[in-house]
Amino acid sequence: MSVPADSLVVLESVTKVYHKGSQAITALRGVSLTVARGEGVAIMGPSGSGKTTLLNIVGGLESPSSGSCLVDGRDLGSLTDYQLSVFRNRFVGFVFQSYNLLPELPAWRNVALPLTYAGVPPRERRRRAMAALAEVGLAGRADHLPNELSGGEEQRVAIARALVIQPRLVLADEPTGNLDSTAQADVLTCFSRLNQTGATVVVVTHNPAVAEDMQRTVTLHDGQIAG
C-alpha cells in the first residue's frame, strides 16, 4: 500500500467485531479513511454507527479485528502494549464527552497528569499546565476542584489536559454533548485554535455547528462510510 507523505492517519479496510456471549456485533465493516496532517475532520452518524469505535482504533485504545490503522507511519497493530501506551501518551490528546477529571485534584493538577506519565519534571509540569489552562481561558480557575467548575469549564480543563502534551493528533468524542450553546462556542474555539496551530483534529459529533467548523465531514452508517 502506498501512503501519501502528508497522511497522518490511514485506515485500510478496518473491521471491528465485538463478541458478547454468543453474539457477534459488527461495529465497523471495511472502513478506509485517510486524514491529512493538519486536517480537521468531523465524524457524524447515528447512534451505534461505529463513531466511538473508529476513534478508539485511531487512538490505539482498541485494535481492529481485521484491516490496518497507520498513524504517522506506525502500524498500530504491530506495536507492543508498551509502545502503544507511549504512542497514546506522547502523540494523542483525547477529549471525551464525560470529562473524566479526577475529582480530588485541582484543575491544574488534572491538566498536568499526562506530563507526569511523559516524565516531565514537576516544576515544568506546573508551568506547562498553567499555560494550557490560559490557552482555554481558564487561568483564573487553576486551583478549583472539578466540582467547583461549570460543565463548560470542566470540558475546557479536559481540553487543556489533552493539549498540554502538544499532541500531533487530537481525538474528541462528542466534546460538546453536555454543554449549552455558549460553552459549546468556547470549546469550538479551542479546537479551531488547536487545528490552526498544526494539530490534526478528529471530532465525533452530533452537532452540525461543530462539523461546520471542520474542513471535512465523514458520515458513518451501520459501520460503513456513507456516500
Ligand SMILES: Nc1ncnc2c1ncn2[C@@H]1O[C@H](COP(=O)(O)OP(=O)(O)OP(=O)(O)O)[C@@H](O)[C@H]1O
Ligand atoms: N465493548 C463493546 N462490546 C460489545 N459491543 C459494543 C462494544 N462497544 C460498542 N459496541 C457496539 O458496537 C456498535 C458501535 O458502537 P459505537 O460506540 O462505536 O457507536 P457510536 O456511533 O459511537 O454511537 P453513539 O453516537 O451512541 O455514541 C454498537 O452497536 C454498540 O452496541
Ligand SMILES: [Mg+2]
Ligand atoms: Mg459514541
